[in-house]
Amino acid sequence: MSNQMGRPEMAPQTPQRSGRPGEAVAPLDTPPRPSVVRMLLGSGPRFARDAMGPVLLFYAGWKLSGLTAGILVATAMAVVIFIWERRRSRSGLAASIGLVVALTQAAAGLATGSAVAYFAPGIIVNALYGLAFMVSVALGRPLAGVFAQDTYPFPPAVRASVTFRRVFSRVSLAWGTYLLLRSGLRLLVLSWRDVDLFVIVNIATGIPFTAALTAWSIWYGVRGFRRSAEWGWALRLGLVAMLLLGIVQPVRADQAADIVADADRYRRPADSFVWKITITSQEAKKTPSVDGFEVFVKSGGRVFVKFIAPPRSVGRSLLALGRDLWIYLPDAGKPVRIPLSQRLVGQVANGDIARADYSGDYDATLVGEDEVNRVACHVLDLKAKSKDVTYSAIKYWVSKEDRRPLKAEFYAGTGTLLKTGVFDNFQTIAGHLLGTRLTLTDAIRKDKSSVLDYGEVTIRELPDKYFDKNYMKTLD
Amino acid sequence: MRRVVATTALLIGLAVSSVGADEADAPDWIKALRVRGRLAEEFAYRLHDPGDVSKIKTLGWLDAKYTFSDAVAVRAGVRGWYDAVFEATDRYPPNVERDQKLDFWLREALLLVSRGDVDVRLGRQQIVWGEAIGTFITDIVNPKDFREFVLPDFSELRMPIWALDATYRLAEGVSIEGVWTPDTLKNKIPKQGAEFQFARFPYRFRNPVVHLPDDEDEFSLARSEGGARLSVLRQGWDVSLIYYDQADKLPVLFQRRTPQPPRPDIISLDPQHPRLHIVGATLGKSFEPVVVRAEAALSVGKRYETADPLDLDGVVRRDTLDWLVGVDYTFFEKLDTALQLSQKVLFGSATNLNRPGVAGQVTTSFSLRVATGFFDNTLNPTLLFIVGVDRADFRMSPRIDYLVSSAVTISVGADIFEGPHQTLYGQFDRNDRVTFTTTWRF
Numbered sequence: 001m002s003n004q005m006g007r008p009e010m011a012p013q014t015p016q017r018s019g020r021p022g023e024a025v026a027p028l029d030t031p032p033r034p035s036v037v038r039m040l041l042g043s044g045p046r047f048a049r050d051a052m053g054p055v056l057l058f059y060a061g062w063k064l065s066g067l068t069a070g071i072l073v074a075t076a077m078a079v080v081i082f083i084w085e086r087r088r089s090r091s092g093l094a095a096s097i098g099l100v101v102a103l104t105q106a107a108a109g110l111a112t113g114s115a116v117a118y119f120a121p122g123i124i125v126n127a128l129y130g131l132a133f134m135v136s137v138a139l140g141r142p143l144a145g146v147f148a149q150d151t152y153p154f155p156p157a158v159r160a161s162v163t164f165r166r167v168f169s170r171v172s173l174a175w176g177t178y179l180l181l182r183s184g185l186r187l188l189v190l191s192w193r194d195v196d197l198f199v200i201v202n203i204a205t206g207i208p209f210t211a212a213l214t215a216w217s218i219w220y221g222v223r224g225f226r227r228s229a230e231w232g233w234a235l236r237l238g239l240v241a242m243l244l245l246g247i248v249q250p251v252r253a254d255q256a257a258d259i260v261a262d263a264d265r266y267r268r269p270a271d272s273f274v275w276k277i278t279i280t281s282q283e284a285k286k287t288p289s290v291d292g293f294e295v296f297v298k299s300g301g302r303v304f305v306k307f308i309a310p311p312r313s314v315g316r317s318l319l320a321l322g323r324d325l326w327i328y329l330p331d332a333g334k335p336v337r338i339p340l341s342q343r344l345v346g347q348v349a350n351g352d353i354a355r356a357d358y359s360g361d362y363d364a365t366l367v368g369e370d371e372v373n374r375v376a377c378h379v380l381d382l383k384a385k386s387k388d389v390t391y392s393a394i395k396y397w398v399s400k401e402d403r404r405p406l407k408a409e410f411y412a413g414t415g416t417l418l419k420t421g422v423f424d425n426f427q428t429i430a431g432h433l434l435g436t437r438l439t440l441t442d443a444i445r446k447d448k449s450s451v452l453d454y455g456e457v458t459i460r461e462l463p464d465k466y467f468d469k470n471y472m473k474t475l476d
Numbered sequence: 477m478r479r480v481v482a483t484t485a486l487l488i489g490l491a492v493s494s495v496g497a498d499e500a501d502a503p504d505w506i507k508a509l510r511v512r513g514r515l516a517e518e519f520a521y522r523l524h525d526p527g528d529v530s531k532i533k534t535l536g537w538l539d540a541k542y543t544f545s546d547a548v549a550v551r552a553g554v555r556g557w558y559d560a561v562f563e564a565t566d567r568y569p570p571n572v573e574r575d576q577k578l579d580f581w582l583r584e585a586l587l588l589v590s591r592g593d594v595d596v597r598l599g600r601q602q603i604v605w606g607e608a609i610g611t612f613i614t615d616i617v618n619p620k621d622f623r624e625f626v627l628p629d630f631s632e633l634r635m636p637i638w639a640l641d642a643t644y645r646l647a648e649g650v651s652i653e654g655v656w657t658p659d660t661l662k663n664k665i666p667k668q669g670a671e672f673q674f675a676r677f678p679y680r681f682r683n684p685v686v687h688l689p690d691d692e693d694e695f696s697l698a699r700s701e702g703g704a705r706l707s708v709l710r711q712g713w714d715v716s717l718i719y720y721d722q723a724d725k726l727p728v729l730f731q732r733r734t735p736q737p738p739r740p741d742i743i744s745l746d747p748q749h750p751r752l753h754i755v756g757a758t759l760g761k762s763f764e765p766v767v768v769r770a771e772a773a774l775s776v777g778k779r780y781e782t783a784d785p786l787d788l789d790g791v792v793r794r795d796t797l798d799w800l801v802g803v804d805y806t807f808f809e810k811l812d813t814a815l816q817l818s819q820k821v822l823f824g825s826a827t828n829l830n831r832p833g834v835a836g837q838v839t840t841s842f843s844l845r846v847a848t849g850f851f852d853n854t855l856n857p858t859l860l861f862i863v864g865v866d867r868a869d870f871r872m873s874p875r876i877d878y879l880v881s882s883a884v885t886i887s888v889g890a891d892i893f894e895g896p897h898q899t900l901y902g903q904f905d906r907n908d909r910v911t912f913t914t915t916w917r918f
Contacts, residue, residue, distance in 0.1 A: 100807070103815065107842060107861065111868045111894070281852055289852065289882065310882030311917040314512055324712045324762055331629045334604040334615075337714070339765045339806060389764070412809060448852070463546075465595070469714075470643060470651055470707060474549075474588055474595060476541075 052206050054078050054102055055122075059199045062115065071109045071118060078102030101125045115195045119202075123186050130179030133172045141444055144171040146414050148221065158225075159415040167224035171217045178213055182206075256364035256380050260396070262403035264359050266423070269432040271299040272462050276308075276455040284447035301357060302467040306475065317472050323361075323389065328472040335469045352390065352440070352452070358382060361389045364396075372397050372406045391418070405435060409443075417443040429457050513538035514917040522671070524906040528567060530671050531624075531911075532560040539584060547591055553584035555632075569669040576623055576670065583636050593645040602634045603641055603655055605705055605718060607760040607769040609814055610843065610860070613798045614718055614756045614771045617655060617703075619725045621664040625672040625904065627873075627891055637661055638695075649709035655720075656702035661694050662749060663725040675832055675903035677729065677781050683740045690727050690747040699723060703754070718756040718773070723749040728779045731790030745790075752777050765806055772799040783828040792829070794822040814845040833900040835866035854879045862901070869895020869902035875911075887913040 054074040062070030082099040101122055109118030136143035145159070145168035158164055182205045189201045275295045282288040292309035305318040315330040326335035358364075362382035370379045382394040393415075397407035408421040425437035434454065442448040465471045513536065520531035539553030562573045586599035606614035610630070618634040620626075626633060639657035646652060666673045679685070703720030727747035734742040756773035778796040802816035820839040822829075833839065843862040849855065856877045863870035875889030889911045895902025 100813065103842070103844065107844070107863050107870075110865055111863050111870050113868065283852060289854075311512070312879065312882060312885060314917070321709070322712070323764065324709075324714070331631050332604075332609070333602050333631045333634065334606065336609060337607070337760045337762055337767045337769065337804075339762060339767055339804070386764070418809070464648065465590070465593070465645065468645065468651065469709070470653065471595065474590070474597070 071106050075102050075106040123183050126179050127183035130176045133176030137169045137172045142168040142172040144168040163228040167221050256366040259378055259398050260364045261359040263398045263405040266404045266435045270459045274458040278453045281450045298462050304466050319469055326469050335472050376400045419443055430459050508543045511540045516915040519912045520909045523908040534558050549588045551584055551586045555583045556580040571667045572670045575667045595643045597641040600636045600638050602636050607758045608771050608800050613773050613800050614758055616720055619661045619663045623666045651707050653705045658697045658700040660696050660699050678830055683743045686744045688746045714760040716758045720754045724752050729781050750779050767804040770801045780829045794824045797821040812847045816843045832903050840865040867899045869899035871901045883917050885915045
């Protein structure tokens, strides 16, 4: 057990406890130890490139060949940056936003033939950025933390900690203030319609301030963690812990995979069956909304979901073949590809309905033991085998006695805790003991939740054509 | 008409009663029957001078499906509307009022038979091919109703046709589909004076001109149309190859000169629908969290009107390749974006071709669709922006849908067009509008 605020007293094989009593741990990744210089050298140039590269290229192209050339080279650079980031398997959040902004700018610039119109969307987006930083602090989900994850792989337990939120809230406030002031100044200069002066102001208030603020953010972030009672000890012991975990984890991997595979059996009664699911989404002070689905499941990761309520959704359907997903919308008249991670309804992602196979989608590691409602549990850390799944990581509580799933925490690629899930109401249906209720609760807004009630089950052999996207319209 | 109203009332009654019925107690024939529908009130106000209402349309849809067994089912659907704008304003000429005030369509009348790996759909239907959203590049089988440009949902733009559509699954993930139709319906073009009347071709004749009617049969075994699609899904790569043989759904105005010495020749403009052979391919692939889609269609035999005074029939052949590549990505797990780049490439010079949508030998356009949801997706803002890069014409359509209840949706939106007059969106430069729609589904 650990004390409330200070350093946990547990063995070094689980050094990254969150500090809360009874809470088990996520395994350590093996990132390099953070330092100001390493992080600045690693992410500083990338940040400066994303922020200033397209502007400088635009200016060069505009001066040398005209507006269209300037717009095209700047847009091309944004596209190249985006592709580069994706190929290096980084989430490339800044680059993604840069790409969208660049494309909007290009459209505005080309549509109007004006350099002023070209720059305006960027300024507006920058101001929105500033506002977003401020709002994110108010919501308790500081945006700087999301960007920090883009440059340094913080383990889930760190991301969920109080120190993380405190440090990155302050960093977010600094960035929000800077971005709003800079946007105001640039808007003022742009209103004078002097593009040369604008570019000078853009660069003068851009690169130096960005570099200084980036350096300060990293320095302040590292210092904040080092000085915290919650994580200071962990940074000092980090290397030792990583070595120990490296030895411990492989031994536990096989057992972990078995546990997850056994837990999956409480969520699917047969190889081929039809399950009626009702999802009740609720939020404080609001009338709950109810959505009904008829889910056809067959081995090989094939799932067909028919929307049966409410009236506005009737006629829609989803088809999942492994990790490929299509939605059929009567208005479009054809199946359309969508990502698994897209939200279906309430707190429920498409993958929550279409993919119930954690053992197939995630690599499991046994990281500790815990109790949920006085039931002794294994605690497992599940990491996505590929990017094609709904969640990047899941922290999973499975009963030690009969390996039924009891609780889960679902994390995004940025390491942010998205929602928690509780499995209960276990009943014997068609000769199988099944968990018939899953309650998903938003990680930030605890009053927002969705309850998945698994109702009538029909076990029967379903024809293969039910799982053909060209047949979706016929099944409507 | 009375029979239609009575049938409609009966179906609505069945639909409403089926909502409240206890499914378990219902007789088998009720369980096998699925009836649903919606009613909508669409209001539009034109912003440019003369600012005025441009639509007060009441629409109703009703469709039903009766499933005899896993192998056999029938479906039927109707749609009707009444547009009261023609009572509220006299801005539109009588021919437009006749064309657009009242409308009643049999949208679907279909027998579905499925046996083993073969599925057959026989009857009046929409057949939709393609991967992309909001474009018709390989969505070629059904003609389109352009009376409100391309602003309504695509399922409303497509005009259903009588056809036989058979699919055979060759192996898991591989199927071939054949389509045949004698229903050679053409695109529905807005009448002269309509709100979204297309820009007319800028002829500069000094001769007298006679416009001949477009009176080709709309049902002809001899000129029947058909084609096939081979679909393959392997390792998440969704690829299809398409061939379709059809008459051009848009009329091409051929010129014919009739000498009348000593007076100048009379020029007759004869709308014809030349035969097209369309070869295409589509591709879809998810690189989670990014979805990529692409489409291409080569129209062999495509013809365009030309302003070249030396051209005898005023029409030139330009085989045309339309292609598109699109990317979908969800930002912050909340903001769905779809970006598409498309080009129309003419095999030959585009000089003197002044059709909206053809800016030159290569016409490039971008589209960006952004959508998100608030309050558990009860408030859903959407923005669609399409820009023609060559002539800088664009369309911007912001919209907010609010789900008042599980059955009622209210939508507020706008359609803004900008650009030179002879461009796809610029031709409606003065047709900017705001819209307000209420929909009730049952």
